[in-house]
Amino acid sequence: MFKTIKSDLPASIVVFFVALPLCLGIALASGAPLFSGLIAGIVGGIVVGGLSGSKIGVSGPAAGLAAIVLTAIGTLGGYQNFLVAVVIAGGIQILFGVLKAGVIGYYFPSSVIKGMLTGIGIIIILKQIPHFFGYDAEPEGADSFLEASGENTFSALLSISDNIIWGSFIIGAVGLAILILWDKVLSKKGKIFQLIQGPLVAVILGIIWYVFTKDNESLSIAESHLVSVPIPESASDFFGQFSFPNFSAITNPDIWVVAFTIALVASLETLLCVEATDKLDPHKNVTPTNRELLAQGAGNMISGFIGGLPITQVIVRSSANIQSGGRSKLSAIIHGFFLLISVILIPRLLNMIPLSVLAAILLVVGYKLAKPALFKQMYKLGWKQSVPFFVTVIGIVFTDLLVGISLGLAVGIVVILLKSYQNSHFLHIEDKSNGKHKIKMTLAEEVIFLNKGAILKELDSIPRDTYLEIDLIKTRYLDYDIIEILEDFILKAEERNIDMKLISKRGVVENPSSFIRFFNERPKSKISLS
Template identity: 35%
Template sequence: MSILSANRMTSDIAGRDFLASIVVFLVALPLCMGIAIASGAPPALGLITGIVGGLVVGSLAGSPLQVSGPAAGMAVLVFQLVNDHGLIMLGVVGLIAGGLQLLAGIFRLGQWFRAISPSVIHGMLAGIGVLILASQFHVMLDDAPRASGLANIAAIPEAIIKGFPIDDSVHHLAAMAGIITILTIMLWNKFKPKRLALLPGPLLGVLVGTLFAFAFALPITLVELPSNLTTALNIPTVEVLGGFLDMEILTLGVVFAFVASAETLLCATAIDKMHIGARTNYDKELRAQGIGNLVCGALGALPMTGVIVRSAANVEAGATTRISAILHGGWLLLAVIAFPFVLNTIPTAVLAAILVYTGYKLVNVAQIRRIAEFGRQELAIYVVTLVGVVAIDLLTGVILGFALATLKLVYTFSHLEIETSYDKELNRVDMWMTGSATFFSIPQLSHALEKSPFGAEVHIHVEKLDYIDHACLEMLSSWEKLHQSTGGSLTVEWSDLVKRYARRAQDPSQTAIPNLMKRPAA
């Protein structure tokens, strides 16, 4: 390759990354402020997290095309923290979470954070979506969210009534701006022209909603950003840092680290499927996220994760390196320093409308159908996690879902179905085993075998067997010797299993079979 060709290729890559950074910036700007408001924090703290996510984490990330910043998935946790302990404790929890993530990355625990049932993850995200939608529905009407998720849901009918012009309040005016914002996003996503496909729907929604409020001079609440970003910092004081010794604060730090890591690595996996470039180094990504959250904690800003909406926009815009993620952080910093007066014209109802739409998308009805295809058990795990997150709290919901997924795993590896038929004329017993034959199943299997008449020809069919362990094989071998002493025989139809392997090998749509131990030679 000539030097000229190499320069052209480098220039082309830089150009695509530059364009992608603009697109990601336009997506991130309204979301950073909206998520901060949903978290009960000033919009400036969300923008600071977005800046750190771009400039710091973007430079260190193990997933080069992933974009980090404040996430809707963390908004519920942050809101509860701010509500219960005050905004000043946000930095302490961020420092704890960041430190734990950094340690997890150093000790190479990145892959283990992915060892969570997808049904639990999607149930958690759906529960968060319901909570965000319910709380931001009230903010979209210039009203205050209620104290809990269930209270927010129960108050939605009252909020709908407030959306009509029945008194002298401004709720219906804010609702109009919010509805127009949502309609703009939906219509744009459905009918946007190909030439303008990179223009993000949330940004267009903010522009249209803001212009509507400005044109009619609606007396509704606007975003408040300080002229100097340093005045918005929420740096923990020495006294507040004593929260490190508070068990409740430490627990929250662990929860923040767990949820942020799970959401980040889930996002990284999804982004890997969207491009053919470098794959994610999960431990490096965790270390980068840990450093980013340590910085955000030191500044008292919102916690961060890898975020799917901004990351997907980055890939779709043609990004090829980490430069686009880094630059988007620079554009956020420039916007806050140079144009705070422009951002202060945005109504909070418009930003809340974006979060209402985001919450709806997090529920993802199509994902529910896909989970249902894997059986009622997976759907039950999803529903239990969702209900637990909404009705109790996020940590309890995840623990309930994880416990149910663990019980399902135990059931799967301990459940064995045995069907038996007996032909008197041939004195032959046929036994079909379905499921997993483990040491848990030995009493059941022994009971079924002992029903066989003396001298019978016993055939065990294993075509539908997923797994058999050494304990069961030893038991079959022992029983075979005992049965032979009565004149009978035992035949395990391993040929059925060979045929099953052959069919699976010829059909790529079939999943692989767990390794089945070979029967020891007689």
């Protein structure tokens, strides 16, 4: 792991600057103590990063859970009762891992995963533009179309012109220029520019700007437009920020409902993120999904025990890690230690970082996830790939992450059904013999219940006085639903003067009684023809 520290250390600094405002913003959006977001970020980096099998995934509090957390805190009668649900949710996730539920992640179509990445990239850009101009009505990390401020994603953009903070905008623009220059030019000039990352330089300049413009009315940045890390006055104040679960409420059935909801949503978001980060990874590492569920479960139990928010693997942090050259899990672990050390030793310095500079970093991350070339590429792949992709993107932008993915998955399933309908068999009319049409139907390698409609339609359309040959030579599996259709058609065929011939690797069958016996001699659940 330490062999790649030259790549992981610079990447961890970038991930730290991305994670810091998101941890605080998600805590604020969740109606939880600000410190709870930092706890989740620290545990996500150090604990989950250490236990996970992912080399480039980074975990922490997730915006997708903010609405659930906000509602649950009120429903369960306080934050300490809610923490009980977080601990239980971690235990449920560990159970998911033991039961090998991680396989679910492999069943999401590639087009939906790419749509998720692109949709998140667009959301990052749209949500960070207001912060870039100094308009901070919505907390960092929010991803829902409808905002807590009463606006939506697009109405917030229209409100920018009346709320520009020139100091925030200028240093944000300078920071963005540095990031682009670093990425496109300086990083290729020497190793020093690869070791010292552009985001670190942008943040340092942002702090300098804040210090030197404090007394300038037109260019100063108010505290409400800076990072806001809780500042303890003493060691007892610091430890007083931790909350602990009220386990006396464990008998409340609502806590168990919330726990299962968090476990399910957090596991799903994690598995989706794992699939997405593995696709982004230039080295194409494959993350063991069951181990990831175990790691996330352990992380959530620890986070809940000490007052942290629920944790998932998060695509924004993970993609920032990949884009910055992170090679191993060391990057995620170091970023967790950076969070821990900084909130203990330098919270006042962190509170001098303008949010507009961090928004500039996230704008670059968002653009790399949603490059225009990807839209063209997906369109060229045809409607079967492009429709689920675009539906996922639009769904994420106009609703939220899980709804958008659900819509894309639903469309993907419809596409699969259509493909199954079309590809279940091939029908070929060869010639006429003895006054009868001769038709040959070749079935596919595997024919399941999804192919029922297409086969039934073709059989019903076969005219009277036809010679039908059904070729099963390449067919290895026939679902029982298809067997029933063929058995029913045998009876209809006699009435319509249709002669039938069945060809398989086991021989040729040419009369109705042999047909029925051919199927009846095999298990009713399926027929293996290999």
